[in-house]
Amino acid sequence: MMTRDEFTQELEVLIRARYGIILINTLEEERAVDILKAMARKLNKRLMLWSCTRGLITENDTAVDPETVDLMTAIARVEQLANEPSLFVWLDLQSTLNSSPVYIRRFKELSQEIRERMPSNSIIVGPLIDIPAELQKEVTIIDMPYPGLDEVKAIISQFARQYSDRTDLTIDCSEPTLDALGRAAIGLSKTEIENCLAKSLVKHKRISMEDIDFILEEKKQNIRKAGILEYVETENLETSDIGGLDNMKKWLEIRKQAYTPEAEQFGIGWPKGVLLVGVPGCGKSLSAKCVAASWKMPLLRLDLGRVFGMYVGTSEANIRMALSMCEAVSPSILWIDEIEKALSGQASSNQTDGGTTSRVFGTILTWMQEKKSPVFVFATANNIASLPPELLRKGRFDEIFFVDLPNEQERAEIFRIHIKRIGRNPDQYDIAKMVQLSGEQTFGDGVRLTGSEIEACVNQALLEAFFVKNSKNHPDSDVTSADIERAIQHSVPLSRVRKEDIGYMRSWATENAVRASLSPEQVQPAATAALGTTGSGEVTGGRNIDF
Secondary structure, three states, X not given: OOOHHHHHHHHHHHHHOOOOEEEEEOOOHHHHHHHHHHHHHHOOOEEEEEEOOOEEEEOOOOEEEHHHXXXXXXXHXXXXXXXXXXXXXXXXXXHHHOXXXXXXHHHHHHHHHHHHHOOEEEEEEEOOOOOOHHHOOOXXXXXXXXXXXXXXXXXXXXXXXXXXXXXXXXXXXXXXXXXXXXXXXXXXXXXXXXXHHHHHHHHHOEEOHHHHXXXXXXXXXXXXXXXXXXXXXXXXXXXXXXXXXXXXXXXXXHHHHHHOHHHHHHOOOXXXXXXXXXXXXXXXXXXXXXXXXXHOXXXXXXXXXXXXXXXXXXXXXXXXXXXXXXXXXXXXXXXXXXXXXXXXXXXXXXXXXXOHHXXXXXXXXXXXXXXXXXXXXXXXXXXXXXXXXXXXOEOOEOEEXXXXXXXXXXXXXXXXXXXXXXXXXXXXXXXXXXXXXXXXXXXXXXOOOOHHHHHHHHHHHHHHHXXXXXXXXXXXXXXXXXXXXXXXXXXXXXXXXXXXXXXXXXXXXXXXXXXXXXXXXXXXXXXXXXXXXXXXXXXXXXXXXXX
């Protein structure tokens, strides 16, 4: 994504080069017009605006001719005025232009005349429109970025100064406050930022550091309105909520430091992201949430199913908008869950959907390779065979981790986490017995419970204990180790049903991925002894990292 300076430089080049039609792709009409007013003054050009309600008006809101509300009349009038160096800014053009082929033809003729013999430019301002085929060779598109940190701070400061004389308001414009509010507001438009501040003035009579919550809530609403990204709440989560996966957690903890100013001064670039492949229910999705909470970054879940629209070109525009929004609110984490399902039709895309899936996939890959904003991609996948090879090559992700069935130590951690979650003291339960029952000694070679299945067992035991307490008049009864053990024995593990698939994944991971968990020889002897066992002796897929 361009910075504002890069955008204005590129816009000036296009204007000086006398491009016939320039389309500024933005929803921030007011801010775009302000930029164009400054550009017109710099280039010593007159600025005129056209809208479908007011017709042609000057920069000072003076009507040129009321009859120019009609587009044909407006184009004719612009041809008369274009001999004087001018910027003609067209607002609300899409619906009017596409309503008649006559309008399209007339606008094209205007573009050609301006390009060939007039010292002026036509500039369309608005969201990316469905450009008629007749105009595609005439139009040059430039995306206007959201305000950067310096511009956001200037917007906040300018807004706050309007009320600095009010004795009934608390206005804090100190540099630390401006910096904190500015960083929170990155990704919002000028109007949205001012709305947040106005809301705080009305509700709390202040503009201060405490307004960050208002700004973050507005940012969530902004993401929800787009309909493609979901803002995932990560409150009250931390990496300790993940049972096991110590290799991956250590790797992520190191990457967390890359987002500090010290790391940037040291010359460290932003991490690209990580791909987690492995058995369903073993903590991949939970890891995304916990990492976002630990890194204190917004977690944006990309639903690729919502990307695909019914009209040609809509899907590609949707994915560009989603990726642009991720960059706008950066630093952020983009979570693509079960990425293989969303891209399953990529190989046959040309035959089934006219190549839409393939183009969307290509847009994602190119962005992952070339993005310059601190957006960390956290992708998960359950079916390795469905992953396109282009996704797995180096440069897309910093690392690929394989998440296997939890070993004994990890199952002990998971039992303790979920027993603590239901408000009980794990030390009062026979964790070692539960670990034994949830493993191969109960279910057979290579079959163990996943983390989600362990959670289900604890929940089932809690429910049954509550039933006994209420229906059988045992007010002092509580969930016991025996209740959880019984729920374990009645479980049907996924690893039994998909034993062959898991074997294939382990074989693939041996050469292609890093083990997310510690290997048996890396597990601390004291931790194994605490279980009352001597270790499982298992061999899981994936190479180790020597930290």
